[in-house]
Amino acid sequence: MTDDVAIEIRDLAVTFGVDRGESNVVRNVDLDVYREETLGIVGESGSGKSMVALSLLDAVPEPGTVSGEVTYYPEDGDPISVLDLDPEELRRFRWEQVAMVFQGAMTSFNPVMSIRDHFRETLQDHGYDVPAGMERGKEILEQLYLDPDRVLDSHPHELSGGMQQRTLIALSLLLEPEVLLLDEPTAALDLLMQRSIIDLLRGIRETFDLTLVFITHDLPLLTKIADRMAVMYAFDFVEITETDQLLYHSAHPYTRALLSTTPDLTTPPDEIRTIEGNKPDPVEYISGCSYHPRCPMAEEKCHSIEPELMTVETEHEASCHYHAEVPETVPIRNNPRGVADE
C-alpha cells in the first residue's frame, strides 16, 4: 500500500432546503482516501455516510447542494476536480474512474432487461470495445464464482440476492475503475453471504489494484476488511485512524461508546446496549462539540467550542478536546472485533 492520495475531500458540505430551515447532512468534511487502501466509513443511520459517497460522484440527489472540493488523482494524468466537471465529463468519469455498488442490488438492475444488456450498454455508452469488454465481464463474473453465460442470459429477478450483489460488483468492475465505492453492499444479505462477499472483495481488491471505500453501520463487518476507518457522527468525521488503532486505542468517546454497544452472537437480547440520548438533527445547530449532549465527559468547553480533528498520534485523528483522557475515562466493554476473531 502506497500512501499517495487517490481522492482528497476538502470542506465538503451537503445541504438540503427543508420547510423548517436548512438541513445540513454533511458539514465541512475533510478526508483523504489513499490509493489502494480500503477505507471504512462507519456511522449510525442518517449520519451522512451515503451523502459523502454520493458527493464523490457529484451525485447528491436534487434538490441537495454540494459545496467544497473533491479532487480525484488518477494513477496517471492530471488531478480532476469532480464537482467542477461538465455533465458529459461527469458522465464519463462515473464508472470509468469511480464506480459505486449500492445497497440493495435487487433494485439496482432494470427489471425488464437481461444482465447481458446491462453489461453491453455500459460498454457502449462509455465507448469501450464491446466484444473485448464482454470477455472481460465474463472473466470477472467467473472470479466471483458465477457461471458467466447463465448469469448474462438471466433477467435480474431470476438471480438470488447474493448472485445479484456479486453481479453488480462484476458490473462495477467492468470499466476497470480505480476506486470502488460500496454503500452497505451487504445490507440485505444473510450472515453467510455477507462473509463470502467480504472474502470476494478482499480477493478482487488484490487482483484489480482497487481502492475501496466501504460504507456501513456494521462495525464488526468492517473490521474484517478495512485498513483504515473513519467514524462519522452528526454529519462530520469524529475519528479517523487505522483499524487496529481504532479498535484498541480509540480516542473519541463516541467511537468507544459505539464499540461498546456492538453485540455479538452470544449477547442476550436484554443485554444489548445503546448509546444514551437522541441522535442529532440535521436542521438544528448544536453549539460546541456535536456529541456533547450525549457525552459522559462533556465539560464547559465542549458546550461552546467546536473541536477540530486533532492529531492523537501519527495517522490517528480525533475531534475531542480531551482525547488524551478518553481511553482511561470511557472503557470499551466488548471484544471490539465482535465475532470477527472467533
Next chain:
Amino acid sequence: MHPRYVLKRTGQMVLTFFVTVTFTFALYQAMPGGPAEAMRAMILAESGQVGGSVNLDLLNQMVEHYANVNPDKPLHVQYYNYLHSLLIQGDMGTSIYQGEPVLDLILQSVPWTMFIGVYALALGYTVSLFLGAVMAYKERSLFDSVASIGVIFLNSVPYYIFAIILVYVLGIEYSVFPINGRYGTFVDPGFTLEYMSSVVRHATLPVVSMGILATGGALTMRGNAIRVLGDDYVRVAELRGLRRSRVAMQYVGRNSVLPLYTQFMIGIAGVLSSTVVVEEIFAYNGMGKLLYDAVLLHDYPVLMGTLLVFTTITLLAIYIADLTYGYIDPRISTGDSNE
C-alpha cells in the same frame, strides 16, 4: 411462455365469445316486442300495403332469412341454427333495409373504422406518453400544472362535444377540413395521390376527436414515470454514466409504459365504441355509423352483427395483450405464478 397459460387464456376467450353470442341471441328474443316479432309485423305491414295475401310459412321463412331466427321453432333449435349459420357459414343474416348480407356490409365498413380507430389510438397515445413523460420530468413546474389541467379538461368534456366544436371551427368557419364522408365526392378511389390525400383530409377531424379520448393516458403516464424516476435502477443507471437518452428511453420510458400496455389494448374497445358517435357526427361510413343507423332503423340483424364484431375485436385485443405481455415484461412469462 407457459402452454397451460396460453390454453387457459384461449379457453377464457372462447368462453367469453360464446357468452356474447348467446347474449346476442337472447337479445333477439327479449327485446321489447321481440325483434323477430317486430320484423314479422313489419313484413306483414309491407305486404298489407301492397295488398297481397300472406302465407304464414313464407313469412316465417322470410324472418329466418333476415334474422337467422325462425320464431316458430323451439328455442334450443333456434339457438343451434343461429350458431350454426353464424360460425359455420359465416352468415349473420341480411339487412332488412339494405337487403344485403350483414357480413358484406360489415366487411365494407370495417377497414374505414379500423383506419380512423388505429390512427386515433396511435395519435392519442403517442401524445399522452410524451406529454406524461415531460410532465413527470418537470414535476411541479408551471408546465406540469398547466398540462395537468388541460388533460383533465379534455377528459372531463365528452369527446363528441369537441367533435362538434371541431366541425364548427375547422370545418364550417374556416373550411380547413371537410366535415363529412370518407373521401371527396368527385374523387375516384384508387392508388392516386389525390385519393389518398382526400382520405387523410376526411379522416383528420374524426381522428382528432377520438384521439382526445386517449389523452387520459397522459396522467397515468405521468404518475408511472414519477414513480420510476424514483426507482433505484434509474439512479444506478445515471451513476453508471449511461447516456441520458438511454436512461430516458430504456429505463424510465420502458418501465413506465409497461403498466399502460394493457390499458392501451383495452382502450381499443373505448375507441371503437366512440366511433359510433363520431362517425355519425362526421357522416363517416364505417362500422360505427352502420351500428348507429341500425339502431335508428330497427335493423336488428345489422345491429347484432356489428355488436358481435365489436365484441370480437375487443376480446382479441385483450387476448393479444395478455399473451404478449410476457415478452414486454420478462418478469411475467418466466414465473410460474400464472397458474
